[in-house]
Amino acid sequence: MTTSFTVTHKDGASRARLGLLKTPHGTVHTPVFMPVGTQGTVKTMTPEEVRDVGGRMILSNTYHLYLRPGHELIREAGGLHRFMNWDGPILTDSGGFQVFSLGPLRKVSEEGVCFRSHIDGSEHFFSPEKAMEVQMSLGSDVAMTFDECPPYPSSREYVHESLERTSRWAKRCRDFHRKEDQSLFGIIQGGVFPELRRQSAQELVKIGFAGYAIGGLSVGEPKNLMYEMLDFTVPFIPEDKPRYLMGVGSPDCLLEGVIRGIDMFDCVLPTRIARNGSVLTRRGKLVVRNAEYARDFSPLDPDCECYACRNYTRSYIRHLIKAGEILGIRLTTIHNLYFVLRLLEEIREAIRNGNILQYRNDFMKAYQEGPL
Amino acid sequence: MTTSFTVTHKDGASRARLGLLKTPHGTVHTPVFMPVGTQGTVKTMTPEEVRDVGGRMILSNTYHLYLRPGHELIREAGGLHRFMNWDGPILTDSGGFQVFSLGPLRKVSEEGVCFRSHIDGSEHFFSPEKAMEVQMSLGSDVAMTFDECPPYPSSREYVHESLERTSRWAKRCRDFHRKEDQSLFGIIQGGVFPELRRQSAQELVKIGFAGYAIGGLSVGEPKNLMYEMLDFTVPFIPEDKPRYLMGVGSPDCLLEGVIRGIDMFDCVLPTRIARNGSVLTRRGKLVVRNAEYARDFSPLDPDCECYACRNYTRSYIRHLIKAGEILGIRLTTIHNLYFVLRLLEEIREAIRNGNILQYRNDFMKAYQEGPL
Numbered sequence: 001m002t003t004s005f006t007v008t009h010k011d012g013a014s015r016a017r018l019g020l021l022k023t024p025h026g027t028v029h030t031p032v033f034m035p036v037g038t039q040g041t042v043k044t045m046t047p048e049e050v051r052d053v054g055g056r057m058i059l060s061n062t063y064h065l066y067l068r069p070g071h072e073l074i075r076e077a078g079g080l081h082r083f084m085n086w087d088g089p090i091l092t093d094s095g096g097f098q099v100f101s102l103g104p105l106r107k108v109s110e111e112g113v114c115f116r117s118h119i120d121g122s123e124h125f126f127s128p129e130k131a132m133e134v135q136m137s138l139g140s141d142v143a144m145t146f147d148e149c150p151p152y153p154s155s156r157e158y159v160h161e162s163l164e165r166t167s168r169w170a171k172r173c174r175d176f177h178r179k180e181d182q183s184l185f186g187i188i189q190g191g192v193f194p195e196l197r198r199q200s201a202q203e204l205v206k207i208g209f210a211g212y213a214i215g216g217l218s219v220g221e222p223k224n225l226m227y228e229m230l231d232f233t234v235p236f237i238p239e240d241k242p243r244y245l246m247g248v249g250s251p252d253c254l255l256e257g258v259i260r261g262i263d264m265f266d267c268v269l270p271t272r273i274a275r276n277g278s279v280l281t282r283r284g285k286l287v288v289r290n291a292e293y294a295r296d297f298s299p300l301d302p303d304c305e306c307y308a309c310r311n312y313t314r315s316y317i318r319h320l321i322k323a324g325e326i327l328g329i330r331l332t333t334i335h336n337l338y339f340v341l342r343l344l345e346e347i348r349e350a351i352r353n354g355n356i357l358q359y360r361n362d363f364m365k366a367y368q369e370g371p372l
Numbered sequence: 373m374t375t376s377f378t379v380t381h382k383d384g385a386s387r388a389r390l391g392l393l394k395t396p397h398g399t400v401h402t403p404v405f406m407p408v409g410t411q412g413t414v415k416t417m418t419p420e421e422v423r424d425v426g427g428r429m430i431l432s433n434t435y436h437l438y439l440r441p442g443h444e445l446i447r448e449a450g451g452l453h454r455f456m457n458w459d460g461p462i463l464t465d466s467g468g469f470q471v472f473s474l475g476p477l478r479k480v481s482e483e484g485v486c487f488r489s490h491i492d493g494s495e496h497f498f499s500p501e502k503a504m505e506v507q508m509s510l511g512s513d514v515a516m517t518f519d520e521c522p523p524y525p526s527s528r529e530y531v532h533e534s535l536e537r538t539s540r541w542a543k544r545c546r547d548f549h550r551k552e553d554q555s556l557f558g559i560i561q562g563g564v565f566p567e568l569r570r571q572s573a574q575e576l577v578k579i580g581f582a583g584y585a586i587g588g589l590s591v592g593e594p595k596n597l598m599y600e601m602l603d604f605t606v607p608f609i610p611e612d613k614p615r616y617l618m619g620v621g622s623p624d625c626l627l628e629g630v631i632r633g634i635d636m637f638d639c640v641l642p643t644r645i646a647r648n649g650s651v652l653t654r655r656g657k658l659v660v661r662n663a664e665y666a667r668d669f670s671p672l673d674p675d676c677e678c679y680a681c682r683n684y685t686r687s688y689i690r691h692l693i694k695a696g697e698i699l700g701i702r703l704t705t706i707h708n709l710y711f712v713l714r715l716l717e718e719i720r721e722a723i724r725n726g727n728i729l730q731y732r733n734d735f736m737k738a739y740q741e742g743p744l
Contacts, residue, residue, distance in 0.1 A: 039691075039692075039695045039697055040688070040691065040692075040697075041692060041697050041699045043697065043698065043699075044698045044699065044702075045699065046699065046702070064695075068691065068694065068695055069666065069687070069690075069691040069694075069695075073666065073667060073687070073691075076667060076669075077669055077685065077687060077688070083685075083687075083688055084688065085683045085684060085688075294441065294445065295445060295448060297448075297449055311457045312457055313449065313455075315441070315445070315449060315455075316412070316449070316455055316456065316457075318441075319411075319412065319440070319441040319445075320411075320412075320413060322440065322441075323411045323436075323440055323441075325411055325413050325415065326415065326416045326698055326701075326702075327413045327415075327416065327417065327418065329698075330416075330418070330698075
C-alpha cells in the first residue's frame with residue numbers, strides 16, 4: 001500500500017482542517033507534528049519514549065544517513081524502521097536543505113549538487129535521482145523531492161531561476177521514483193514572492209504528487225511574511241492532498257500554520273532548545289539552567305503531566321544540566337516534545353469543536369505572559 | 373529504623389554467603405552490586421531504568437554532591453532520595469577517596485583535609501565531622517566514615533601512619549554521627565600489608581560499626597594481591613556484619629570477592645566503559661564501536677535479554693556511538709548494568725545451590741574465550 005490522505009473535517013472560520021494520513025506503518029491524525037530523528041534517533045530518546053510523549057510519525061534526514069552509516073547499510077539492515085526500531089511512519093527529507101546549507105562546500109549545476117561531507121570533507125554528488133535512490137533504500141513511508149532552498153533574503157531573479165530548476169528536479173524525481181510502499185511529496189519554493197510561490201505550486205501540481213510541502217520558509221524572514229506566504233500559497237494546493245510546512249515548530253507558528261490550512265510540521269526546535277536547557281511552558285519559554293531555579297522545587301511546568309513534570313523539580317533538572325548529566329537533557333527533551341505534541345492534540349480538539357481561533361487567542365495570551 | 377543485616381545462608385566450600393540488608397528504603401539481597409550515581413544520577417539513566425535492569429541499591433558521591441549542587445540544597449529538597457526520585461536504598465561514600473585523588477590540590481592534617489574544587493578551584497575543608505554533616509544532610513541509608521586511601525604502591529611506613537589516622541578519624545565520625553535512620557560503616561585500610569590490614573580491622577571493630585568496608589584495593593595492585601588481602605582481612609570482620617569491597621565491579625573480581633565473603637560491591641566500570649563504547653558479554657568485553665561491527669546485525673550479546681539486546685543490533689548501536697548520539701551510550705549502559713546485576717543474581721542462585729565455585733569456573737571459562 002501507499003500513503004493516502006483524507007480530510008475528515010473543515011473549520012468554518014479558518015482554513016484549519018482535520019485529516020487522516022494512512023501510511024504502510026499506521027495512520028496518523030493531522031494536523032501532526034513530526035519529531036526530528038536526524039541520524040536515525042530522536043536525540044536522547046528511545047522509540048518507546050517518543051511514542052509515550054505522543055509522537056506518531058517522525059522525520060529523518062537523508063543527507064545525514066547517506067553520509068553515516070550509509071543508505072546501503074540501512075537497506076541491508078532491513079530499512080530505517082527496522083534499523084532504528086521505530087514501527088511508526090517515517091518521512092525522510094531529500095537532503096536538499098542540508099546540502100544547500102553547506103555554503104562554500106557545495107556547487108550547483110543542472111545535473112545536481114556537488115558537496116563535501118561535513119564529517120570528513122569527502123566529495124559527494126547528489127542529484128534528484130540519487131536523492132530518490134537513497135530514500136528508496138531507507139524505505140521511509142514518505143519521501144521528498146530534491147529541491148533547492150534559497151536563503152533569506154535572496155533576489156527575485158535568483159529565487160525564480162532556482163524554483164524553475166527545483167520544478168525540473170521534481171519532475172526527474174517523479175520519473176525516477178518507483179517504490180510502491182513509499183509516497184513522494186513535492187516541495188514548493190518561491191521565497192517571499194507571491195507570484196513565484198504560485199508558479200512553483202502550479203508547476204508541481206501539474207507533475208502531480210501525493211502531498212505538497214512548503215519549503216524555504218522559517219529561514220530568517222519575519223513571521224508575518226511567512227504567514228502571508230501561507231495565506232497566498234495554500235489555495236494552490238489541491239484540497240485533498242496533505243500540506244506540509246517544513247521546519248516549523250514554535251507554538252505560535254504551529255497555531256498560525258494550522259489556521260492557514262497546514263496539515264504537517266516538523267522542527268528541531270523543541271529538542272534543540274531542550275539540549276540548551278530551555279523548556280516550553282504554558283507561560284512561555286523557561287531557561288531552567290538559569291541560577292534563579294537552583295532552589296525551585298516545583299516542576300518545569302505546573303500545568304504539565306509529562307514524565308519529567310510528574311517526577312522531577314526545576315532544581316534537580318538544573319543541577320543535572322549544570323553538571324553535564326545526560327538525564328537532564330533527556331528530561332527537558334521529553335518535556336518539550338510532550339508539550340508540542342500535546343499542543344497539537346489540543347489543536348485537533350479545538351478544530352473538532354469549531355473554536356480553533358479562540359483556542360489560538362487563549363493559548364497565545366497565556367504564552368506571552370512569561371513563566372511563573 | 374536503621375539498617376540491619378542478617379546472614380541467611382553460608383556456603384560450605386568457600387566464604388560466600390547470602391544475606392538480607394534491611395534499610396529504611398527497602399531490603400536488598402546480598403551479595404549486591406550498587407550502580408554508581410556520582411552526581412545524584414546513574415549516568416544516562418532514569419531511576420525506573422536502574423530498577424528495570426535489576427538495580428536495588430545505589431551509591432552516590434558525597435564529594436561531588438557537596439560541591440554541586442551542595443548538601444544544604446539537597447537537604448532543603450527533602451534529601452537525596454527525593455531530590456533524585458530514587459526510593460530505594462542509597463549508600464554515600466565519605467568523600468575521602470575523591471579528596472585524596474586530587475593530588476596536589478589537597479593538604480592533609482590531623483584535623484582533616486584542605487582541598488580545591490575540581491570544578492572552580494575554590495578552597496574547601498573536609499574533616500570527619502564535616503563528612504558526617506554532609507552525609508546526614510544527604511540522608512543516605514548508609515554513610516561511610518572519612519578515611520584516607522593511600523595510592524598503590526605506598527611505603528609500609530606511610531600506610532601505617534595513614535591507617536592510624538583513619539582509625540582516629542573513624543572514631544570522630546562515630547562520635548559525631550547522630551541520625552537514627554542512617555547507618556555508619558567503617559572503612560578498613562592497610563594497603564597490601566597483612567598486619568596493617570589486621571590492625572585497621574581490629575581498631576575499627578573495637579569502635580564498632582554497622583558494617584565494614586575494605587578500602588584501598590583495586591587501586592592498581594595486581595589482582596592476586598587484592599585476593600590475598602581479602603583472604604586475610606575478611607576473618608577480622610564480625611560474621612554478622614556486612615562486608616563491602618569498595619570500587620570493585622569487573623566480573624572476575626566480583627566472583628572472587630563473593631567467594632572470599634564479600635557482601636557488597638560498587639564500581640563505575642560497567643557504566644564508564646559503556647560510555648566508551650565497550651560492553652560486557654558472556655564471552656568477554658566487546659568494543660562495539662569498532663569497525664568490524666558496522667554491518668553486524670546481531671545483538672550486543674546473543675545470550676542477553678536486556679532492553680538493548682532485545683531491540684537493537686551492534687550495527688545500530690555502533691552507528692549511534694560513532695555519530696555521538698546519546699541513545700548509543702544509553703543502550704550500552706543499560707546492557708552493562710543488566711549484565712553485572714544479572715551476574716549477581718546468578719551468583720546468589722549458585723550460592724543457594726551450593727555450587728558457587730563451579731559457577732565461577734564455568735563463567736570464567738566462557739568469559740575468557742573472547743566475543744562471538
